[in-house]
Amino acid sequence: MTKELDEKEARKEALKARSEAMSKKEAELNAGRTGKGTRAAVGMTRGKNPQEVTYEAFDETQPDTLPKTLSEFMDLTKVSDENVIVSYLIDGFNSASYDAASDPIKEFVNPAWSDEMQKQFRIVVRQYASGASIPIEDAVALIKPGIEAAHAKAQASTATASV
DSSP states (O other): OHHHHHHHHHHHHHHHHHHHHHHHHHHHHTTTOOSSSOEEEEEEOOSSSOOEEEEEEOOTTOGGGSOOSHHHHHHHHTOOOHHHHHHHHHHHHHHHHHHHHTOTTGGGOOTTSOHHHHHHHHHHHHHHHHHHTOOHHHHHHHHHHHHHHHHHHHHHHHHHHOO
């Protein structure tokens, strides 16, 4: 039993070290990149014997680097073939649809909340459920009343400010 735990711990440490090394390599590759455009990303191939790969990708954590229009996207990526662009659109649409449909918190989100409030609600519920090892529904039951109260307060202050 101890040997299994040691092996499991060793695998965790190896994964953590590899992840840190990949993050460091990514930072080095992107050190001189500024402005809009793709950034170097480092990942692993899928399969039995994964290999490290470096590829170009948009960094969604840096909104200022992302294209805002189709023509800007085409300029940044040098893609001009309409069939390729349509395949990218289909992949993106399918991914976004799956993300929305598979969100276990979606049914608890009030569409009247601001986008920022919805985002924060999702984050808090996920983190609380994970940290407390409870079901999503239980975390929602604890958190949603406070979010609803904050939303009502924001609506009331907006209504009185416009009067």
